[in-house]
Amino acid sequence: MRPDLVVDVPLDLPADSRPLPVRICEGMRELIMDGVLAPGDHLPSTRALSAQLAVSRGTVVASYEQLEAEGYLVASSGSGTQVNLDLRGLHRRSATPTPPPPPRHHHGIDLTPGAPDTSGLANSAWRSAWRRACVQPRRITDPLGSPRLRHEIAEHLRQMRSLLADPRHVVVTGGARAGLAELIQVLCDGSGCLTVGVESPGYPSLRKVPTALGHRIIGLPTDDQGLDPDGLPTGGDARNVDAVLVTPSHQYPWGGSLSASRRAAVIEWAESAGCWIIEDDFDSELRHVGAPLPALASLDAQHTIVLGTFSSVLTPALGCGYLVVPPELVGPFARQRQATGQPVAAIVQEAVADYLSTGALRRRTQRMRQVYRRRRDTVIDILGSVPGATLQPIDGGLHAVLRVDGCEEEVVEGCRREGVGVTPLSTYWGSTDADAAGIVLGFGSHDDDTLAAALTTIARVVADRTGS
Amino acid sequence: MRPDLVVDVPLDLPADSRPLPVRICEGMRELIMDGVLAPGDHLPSTRALSAQLAVSRGTVVASYEQLEAEGYLVASSGSGTQVNLDLRGLHRRSATPTPPPPPRHHHGIDLTPGAPDTSGLANSAWRSAWRRACVQPRRITDPLGSPRLRHEIAEHLRQMRSLLADPRHVVVTGGARAGLAELIQVLCDGSGCLTVGVESPGYPSLRKVPTALGHRIIGLPTDDQGLDPDGLPTGGDARNVDAVLVTPSHQYPWGGSLSASRRAAVIEWAESAGCWIIEDDFDSELRHVGAPLPALASLDAQHTIVLGTFSSVLTPALGCGYLVVPPELVGPFARQRQATGQPVAAIVQEAVADYLSTGALRRRTQRMRQVYRRRRDTVIDILGSVPGATLQPIDGGLHAVLRVDGCEEEVVEGCRREGVGVTPLSTYWGSTDADAAGIVLGFGSHDDDTLAAALTTIARVVADRTGS
Numbered sequence: 001m002r003p004d005l006v007v008d009v010p011l012d013l014p015a016d017s018r019p020l021p022v023r024i025c026e027g028m029r030e031l032i033m034d035g036v037l038a039p040g041d042h043l044p045s046t047r048a049l050s051a052q053l054a055v056s057r058g059t060v061v062a063s064y065e066q067l068e069a070e071g072y073l074v075a076s077s078g079s080g081t082q083v084n085l086d087l088r089g090l091h092r093r094s095a096t097p098t099p100p101p102p103p104r105h106h107h108g109i110d111l112t113p114g115a116p117d118t119s120g121l122a123n124s125a126w127r128s129a130w131r132r133a134c135v136q137p138r139r140i141t142d143p144l145g146s147p148r149l150r151h152e153i154a155e156h157l158r159q160m161r162s163l164l165a166d167p168r169h170v171v172v173t174g175g176a177r178a179g180l181a182e183l184i185q186v187l188c189d190g191s192g193c194l195t196v197g198v199e200s201p202g203y204p205s206l207r208k209v210p211t212a213l214g215h216r217i218i219g220l221p222t223d224d225q226g227l228d229p230d231g232l233p234t235g236g237d238a239r240n241v242d243a244v245l246v247t248p249s250h251q252y253p254w255g256g257s258l259s260a261s262r263r264a265a266v267i268e269w270a271e272s273a274g275c276w277i278i279e280d281d282f283d284s285e286l287r288h289v290g291a292p293l294p295a296l297a298s299l300d301a302q303h304t305i306v307l308g309t310f311s312s313v314l315t316p317a318l319g320c321g322y323l324v325v326p327p328e329l330v331g332p333f334a335r336q337r338q339a340t341g342q343p344v345a346a347i348v349q350e351a352v353a354d355y356l357s358t359g360a361l362r363r364r365t366q367r368m369r370q371v372y373r374r375r376r377d378t379v380i381d382i383l384g385s386v387p388g389a390t391l392q393p394i395d396g397g398l399h400a401v402l403r404v405d406g407c408e409e410e411v412v413e414g415c416r417r418e419g420v421g422v423t424p425l426s427t428y429w430g431s432t433d434a435d436a437a438g439i440v441l442g443f444g445s446h447d448d449d450t451l452a453a454a455l456t457t458i459a460r461v462v463a464d465r466t467g468s
Numbered sequence: 469m470r471p472d473l474v475v476d477v478p479l480d481l482p483a484d485s486r487p488l489p490v491r492i493c494e495g496m497r498e499l500i501m502d503g504v505l506a507p508g509d510h511l512p513s514t515r516a517l518s519a520q521l522a523v524s525r526g527t528v529v530a531s532y533e534q535l536e537a538e539g540y541l542v543a544s545s546g547s548g549t550q551v552n553l554d555l556r557g558l559h560r561r562s563a564t565p566t567p568p569p570p571p572r573h574h575h576g577i578d579l580t581p582g583a584p585d586t587s588g589l590a591n592s593a594w595r596s597a598w599r600r601a602c603v604q605p606r607r608i609t610d611p612l613g614s615p616r617l618r619h620e621i622a623e624h625l626r627q628m629r630s631l632l633a634d635p636r637h638v639v640v641t642g643g644a645r646a647g648l649a650e651l652i653q654v655l656c657d658g659s660g661c662l663t664v665g666v667e668s669p670g671y672p673s674l675r676k677v678p679t680a681l682g683h684r685i686i687g688l689p690t691d692d693q694g695l696d697p698d699g700l701p702t703g704g705d706a707r708n709v710d711a712v713l714v715t716p717s718h719q720y721p722w723g724g725s726l727s728a729s730r731r732a733a734v735i736e737w738a739e740s741a742g743c744w745i746i747e748d749d750f751d752s753e754l755r756h757v758g759a760p761l762p763a764l765a766s767l768d769a770q771h772t773i774v775l776g777t778f779s780s781v782l783t784p785a786l787g788c789g790y791l792v793v794p795p796e797l798v799g800p801f802a803r804q805r806q807a808t809g810q811p812v813a814a815i816v817q818e819a820v821a822d823y824l825s826t827g828a829l830r831r832r833t834q835r836m837r838q839v840y841r842r843r844r845d846t847v848i849d850i851l852g853s854v855p856g857a858t859l860q861p862i863d864g865g866l867h868a869v870l871r872v873d874g875c876e877e878e879v880v881e882g883c884r885r886e887g888v889g890v891t892p893l894s895t896y897w898g899s900t901d902a903d904a905a906g907i908v909l910g911f912g913s914h915d916d917d918t919l920a921a922a923l924t925t926i927a928r929v930v931a932d933r934t935g936s
Contacts, residue, residue: 010630122603130602135590137785162478162504177809190682212807214658317605319813339680341645345787
């Protein structure tokens with residue numbers, strides 16, 4: 001008998017004049033045929049069920065014996081009474097269907113952007129952080145997140161981004177998209193529809209968030225140096241914009257970074273427009289060329305909100321990121337969180353804080369920078385001079401954009417036939433003015449040899465096409 | 469030298485005619501005095517910094533030597549060049565402040581409701597689930613959550629709640645509040661303000677969610693059998709209600725559960741009003757008396773949405789719950805998730821799925837039911853017949869409500885002086901008609917002896933007060 005694995009039997013006996021065992025048997029047959037009780041389920045002991053139904057134990061014993069005789073139940077010494085396994089497939093309704101098989105493995109090399117290399121992540125610092133966190137998670141009472149984690153994030157930003165953030169202004173979020181969604185709720189404060197300016201073309205994933213929440217987006221022009229301050233709305237149009245979402249360190253998909261003078265111009269514009277700047281800092285730790293650029297938030301802490309995530313430097317499976325908000329948003333954020341709760345599990349917050357506190361993230365980031373720089377150089381070596389194509393600069397991050405003459409679908413399809421998955425640039429284009437054909441490829445997640453093989457295939461597909 | 473722990477040095481050299489080492493030294497002093505570089509930070513090697521600045525290595529060597537002479541930097545064999553530790557406290561702005569000390573331990577017994585007993589949770593099944601999940605998390609491509617976890621949740625609902633749910637209708641959420649917040653976004657679909665009916669009095673935490681998101685709540689009358697169907701809005705008022713939030717298995721704070729006839733009446737009302745029922749199932753696995761009651765969702769799968777969480781049966785530190793939604797909401801939910809992303813980290817989903825698949829949650833729930841029933845009996849033994857007070861029924865869950873004659877603040881304060889923390893009932897009261905004074909106490913989290921001691925104190929405080 002394994003009383004620790006029995007199912008609940010939700011018997012609701014009809015109040016009629018038939019004998020109790022008849023009514024119990026009828027109810028049990030219904031539960032079995034409806035799939036509420038499934039073949040193999042262990043039933044409660046006769047003692048437990050008689051207590052539940054407030055009938056004598058003998059009544060339940062008689063009912064079980066009747067149902068065993070009918071083949072619904074099976075009694076076996078050592079494991080109590082079970083629903084007969086032979087009844088599988090006889091249900092009127094099926095019980096929980098079996099889970100779908102995992103998606104079939106794509107044969108080939110998938111270069112969909114967004115995936116970092118997670119090999120070597122699960123070292124002893126990582127495993128011991130999770131072990132400690134899952135065994136004894138601390139209760140987090142601060143609505144903005146674990147004070148320890150917020151301190152570690154501020155320290156991380158100082159060391160990796162040269163950004164001085166007060167830990168009290170750091171908010172732990174469920175990653176970039178979740179953080180943006182929460183931020184928009186706070187900025188909106190329950191009153192109507194916000195207007196959010198987004199780079200056009202720009203990163204496709206974040207721009208969907210405002211519209212999914214019922215707000216409005218407007219496109220802001222970009223070029224290969226990022227957001228173009230000269231194209232920002234002016235006058236009354238500017239004052240109607242509530243926030244702009246900017247990627248200063250690594251514009252998507254152009255690849256360039258915002259110059260110091262453009263940074264100053266954007267900040268000046270936001271001040272005069274009374275508008276928030278949301279600084280998407282998603283992979284700024286992974287910069288490949290030149291000196292690190294100052295974050296917008298370090299130039300202007302009154303209007304700029306940093307939107308960060310650990311997805312690129314650790315793994316998207318962590319679902320953890322952060323915001324650094326100006327002081328005046330701390331209170332409204334805390335109030336909203338008091339209603340909606342912590343978005344990141346205490347176990348996760350504890351594990352990340354523990355991992356960061358050992359310096360393991362700094363070590364990993366600095367190691368991965370070397371790895372990614374090497375892979376970026378491989379991309380430039382192989383794709384930098386393919387006839388009929390132009391490789392955009394790769395100042396940072398984990399993806400490259402190869403603009404091609406002619407039809408991008410032809411290239412995507414050609415690569416697919418050769419077993420390499422790349423993404424058409426048009427899906428990354430926010431504007432309707434999609435005059436640039438091309439492909440986007442992530443170079444982060446595969447080892448060097450696999451990457452080189454995939455890139456060589458792409459170069460051949462592109463060159464063959466233009467050569468013919 | 470530990471090149472894996474160096475900081476970034478965001479030097480931006482002024483383009484003037486002074487010698488390079490002068491400009492480098494000036495920039496470094498600024499970074500140190502501003503706190504961007506902190507005492508103890510390891511600087512990049514002269515080779516690395518000269519490459520970053522595109523200057524000769526000798527220039528950087530000269531600059532480092534100058535700054536060492538000035539006391540800003542310290543060179544030590546074996547650990548490269550560091551910012552001088554003696555500079556602590558000399559910053560104009562401080563670097564990351566030290567984290568706040570953890571909150572002081574409350575001396576006494578805190579009976580704030582909502583905390584389950586987590587002792588014994590971290591057994592081998594739990595630890596190995598986290599170990600596996602953190603080392604190799606699978607990528608989750610389905611916006612509604614891990615198919616494996618959704619299957620396990622459906623199986624859990626069948627076994628523990630006798631609710632047959634199709635795994636494709638199960639949505640993994642960040643817990644009850646986060647799930648409700650997402651659900652409201654989906655129901656609203658970006659169009660204006662919803663009206664959500666909430667039990668009054670009712671559970672205080674969930675009712676804050678609609679208003680925090682800019683929606684409207686209206687109170688629905690309850691009594692000791694839960695929601696009163698006779699008090700539901702009629703006619704045009706009913707059609708203006710978009711959703712009602714109902715706790716059929718365990719009304720908060722009354723403690724009762726909704727009778728079969730009331731369940732039918734609520735469903736009939738929702739059908740005629742064209743209104744969603746949100747079934748708050750937060751601790752329905754922990755039922756103390758009688759046969760399990762059928763979930764509203766098992767009586768009506770077209771209008772009823774199940775809102776569930778693992779907080780009560782496992783730990784709130786997990787931040788994981790679920791919704792079971794009618795088929796017509798599956799598509800809208802998936803579309804919203806495509807914009808806002810997964811709210812629960814893949815590592816957490818993987819760990820919970822693994823833990824559930826071993827049967828460990830069923831074993832734990834059945835064991836904890838025994839523990840909580842015993843503690844509930846202790847509450848009834850000690851507080852069931854205190855003069856001047858009435859203990860509400862405790863059909864399920866982890867808290868009790870003791871209504872008291874006279875002033876509840878006096879009781880709360882009296883208990884506090886004796887080292888027992890209880891919550892005034894008025895904070896749990898959603899309506900302004902707060903005619904019932906009383907206290908709410910959680911009996912889940914403390915061991916039997918501690919609980920009995922706290923309850924005896926409460927009984928004495930209440931009796932002394934009314935006796936005097």
